[in-house]
Amino acid sequence: MMYWNDGGMNGWGLGLMTVSMLLFWALVVFGGIALVRYLGRTAPHGPAAPAPPAAxxxxxxxxxxxxxxxxxxxxxxxxxxxxxxxxxxxxxxxxG
Known part of the structure; x- marks a missing residue:
């Protein structure tokens, strides 16, 4: 029996791998940004929330x-x- 492409990936496999790799890296970047923003907001040395206006x-x-x-x-x-x-x-x- 003859195997085309010597058992390699076809177009669908290559496309799925590319999309999944892009989604993985987008998730990593989004997670890193979210973590930095969360830690920056809860840090004690960060800017304090503005006080409510005084009556x-x-x-x-x-x-x-x-x-x-x-x-x-x-x-x-x-x-x-x-x-x-x-x-x-x-x-x-x-x-008087």
Whole structure:
């Protein structure tokens, strides 16, 4: 019996081998890139994730400002109570 190509590969075998070799090397390269990116992201010396934006500072209420002035000693307790009543809509105290 006579064997053509002395038992060598035909066109389909050569094509399949070429495609499988290209897929193998593509997988190796993709795996290497994915590994480097993963290790770079989880490394402690890598860049930190950006902090979430801070909430805008809220303005203190007038009552809070008044209480802080009392705590700093800028006003006395009688003046504090009189101003607090005025802020809350009470009658202003009679002066003098």
């Amino acid at each position: 805008p500072p809220q303005r203190p209420t007038p009552e809070r400002v008044l209480a802080e002035r009392l705590a700093r000693g800028e006003i006395d307790p009688d003046e504090y109570r009189a101003r607090l009543d005025t802020l809350r809509g009470g009658d202003p105290p009679a002066v």
